[in-house]
Each structure stands twice: as structure tokens, then as C-alpha cells.
Amino acid sequence: MSPRIRLGVVAVLVAVTAFLGSAQPASAHGFSSVVYVDVTGGDDGRLRTKLELEYDLFVVSAADAGHDDALFRAGTAAFEAGDAKAQAAALDAHRKAAVGYVRDRFSVTSQGTGCVPAQSGDFTMGRRQGVPYADLLLDWTCPKRGVDHEVRSGLFPDAETYVTGTRTIVTYDVDGRTGSAALDAAHPVFSTHQAWYERFREFFRLGTEHLLTGTDHLLFLLALIAGSRRLREVVLAATSFTLAHSVTLMLAALGLVDVPSAVVEPVIALSIAVVAGWHLWRLWRHGGRATDLEAAGGGHFGLDRAGWTRLGVVFCFGLVHGLGFAGALGIDSAFSWTLLWSLLVFNVGIEAVQLTLIALVFPVLVLLRHRAPAAGLRATGVISAGVFVMGLVWFLQRILAD
Incomplete structure (x- = not known):
């Protein structure tokens, strides 16, 4: 040879x-998580976002960020019991820490000006891949209506050390446009006026990264x-x-x-x-x-x-x-x-x-x-x-x- x-x-x-x-x-x-967000036009020109967050991760992160040990205890007990009503009740009882966690890491802007969120209704529970997910409705009041909106997500970052590589998958029907986007730490923002090729480029990148990792x-x-x-x-x-x-x-x-x-x-x-x-x-x-x-x-x-x-x-x-x-x-x-x-x-x-x-x-x-x-x-x-x-x-x- x-x-x-x-x-x-x-x-x-x-x-x-x-x-x-x-x-x-x-x-x-790996040990990761996926957040789901659906963005639609709400009443009086407001935007409505429905966020779905992995329940046990949400409880730990929100309790840690808000220094709310009571949320951690109540939420963990409800999770271990597998009681959906108790899970939602734990979040409702500690909504300041729970909603505050989301508001600090998820935002909507209108031409660079921040929109103001307000919770609509109580927390509800659902399931994805057999895992409990908490559903949170937020109505956003924006100073400028009917224009380009940007959505930013930094939920469950690597710095929290609970999970790595969290992705946020967004679907939207707003501003006369429909589409989808995949956000992560490297690409945390998208615009509802993004071109179709920009949207597809994100998912192409997501596919390449997924195979490589x-x-x-x-x-x-x-x-x-x-x-x-x-x-x-x-x-x-x-x-x-x-x-x-x-x-x-x-x-x-x-x-x-x-x-x-x-x-x-x-x-x-x-x-x-x-x-x-x-x-x-x-x-x-x-x-x-x-x-x-x-x-x-x-x-x-x-x-x-x-x-x-x-x-x-x-x-x-x-x-x-x-x-x-x-x-x-x-x-x-x-x-x-x-x-x-x-x-x-x-x-x-x-x-x-x-x-x-x-x-x-x-x-x-x-x-x-x-x-x-x-x-x-x-x-x-x-x-x-x-x-x-x-x-x-x-x-x-x-x-x-x-």
C-alpha cells in the first residue's frame, strides 16, 4: 500500500x-424544548398571541426568574400528579411570576415601537408529544396598526442551563399576510412582512442544523x-x-x-x-x-x-x-x-x-x-x-x- x-x-x-x-x-x-406561538389579528386592531410552553420547564424557569418558590412547589406537585386542572391553577395563582417571565423574554414591536401585552383569560393546559404544555393568551396593544410587526423570542435560553437549543415555531395570520417562522438563539427575530424566501431560508437552515447536530x-x-x-x-x-x-x-x-x-x-x-x-x-x-x-x-x-x-x-x-x-x-x-x-x-x-x-x-x-x-x-x-x-x-x- x-x-x-x-x-x-x-x-x-x-x-x-x-x-x-x-x-x-x-x-x-438532546434535552431541548420547542415553544409554539400563533399570531393573529385581535379585537380593535390588537394582536393576539397564543403561546404554548412546556409546563414543567415553564414552572422551573418562571419560579427561578421570579424568585417564587411557591410556584415551584405547587407547579411541580401538580406536574408529578398529572393533574391538568391543578397545573393551570398553579400558574393562575402565581400569574405575576409566570406572565412576567414570558413578558421579559417574548415581545412584539410595531415599526420599532414596543407593543403592550395583557393576559386574556386564564392559563389552560394542552399536550404535545405526550408532554403537558401551558397555553397563554396575550393581547398586544400597538401604537401603530396595520403595519409591519416584529416578533422576538428568547424563551428558555441556554443560560438558564435547564435545556439547550430551544426553538420557537411561529405561525401567523396578520397584516394581511400568513406564514411561519423558526426562531432560535442565533435568529431570535422575524417580521410579519418577511418575504417568502426569507421564511423558507429559515426552515432550510433549521433542516441543515438539525441533521448536523x-x-x-x-x-x-x-x-x-x-x-x-x-x-x-x-x-x-x-x-x-x-x-x-x-x-x-x-x-x-x-x-x-x-x-x-x-x-x-x-x-x-x-x-x-x-x-x-x-x-x-x-x-x-x-x-x-x-x-x-x-x-x-x-x-x-x-x-x-x-x-x-x-x-x-x-x-x-x-x-x-x-x-x-x-x-x-x-x-x-x-x-x-x-x-x-x-x-x-x-x-x-x-x-x-x-x-x-x-x-x-x-x-x-x-x-x-x-x-x-x-x-x-x-x-x-x-x-x-x-x-x-x-x-x-x-x-x-x-x-x-x-
């Missing part, structure tokens, strides 16, 4: 080993790359994966599918192990011929029987990963059609990252297989073995955690 090829093998293995060593052991999505989805893609024999095979597999998770993400957003994360997360981990194990099994069975196409192959898209079978397996697992994406975004009830278009752009962002990673990694493996076939097989074998072990470990952790 030439020094250049040997260096390539080492570089691939070191990069993969470092990545696996830094992977989080349990959920790829979702360790288990990255490992699934890495297993696909390592086990693919031809470029078209890995591209078709990645695209099949995207189409599949688009289906279930859309079904979840329409409120037609709701599968508990206790089922989804272990299956996602198992899918990683299965796809990586598939290549290990081919290496064990075929040895140096593991990357060969079947003699009778060459059907549609140039895939043989093994390629089509693998594509079907990837598609089925992609359906489950779509439920994982929906869970990470907290989507389990019907949304507006406007947001559905944004979610499609979210999926385009995921696909763009997948194809970029394939373009970066797969040519290196092809070069190794061409110049030094044995070294190329060893490299993909080591990668697949590492991913296989990680997938099994996560599967056991998620099963035992439930």
Missing part, C-alpha cells in the same frame, strides 16, 4: 473514531455511505430516506400520526445497527467480493436485488426517522398548510446536507477501494463496526430508559 493510500485510510478512521467518541450516548436530539441521523447516513457499493446506490438510499421521513413528518404535522418517542427512539437506534450490520454481514459472507454487483443485476437505476432490498429497508427506517424529526420539533397535531410548506423546505435542508456529506466522504472510500481494495474494505468494515456497536448501545440505553 502506498504512503498516500495509507494516509487516506488513517485519516478516515481517525475522523470516524473521533466522531464516535464524541457522540452523545442517549438521544440524538442529530448524531443518530448522522451515524445512519455514515452507515449508508460505508455500505454502499456505487455512488448511485448511496444517493438513491439517501434520497429514499429523505422521501420516507418527509412522509411521516407531514403525516405528523397533519395530526394523522402520533407514535410515542418511547417506541420511535429505540427503533431509530436499532436502524443504525441494522444498516451498519448489513455491510458487516456482506463482508463476512463475501469477503473481497462484498462490493461486487450481482451478475443478474443492472435493473432499474442500476441496482441489483441486494441493492433494491437495502433500499426498501432504508425507506422503512426512514419512516421511523421522520417520526423522530417530528418529535424533535414537537409536532404531533395539525398545523397550517403554510407551515407544511416550510416543513418541506426543512426536509430539503436535510437532503442538501446528506448529499454534501456523500460528496465529501464517498469519493474517498471509492479511491481507497480502487487503489487498495483490501484497505478500502477494512476501512468500511471498521466504520460499520463502530456504528453498529454505537447503535446497539443506544438501543439498549433507550429500551432500559423506558
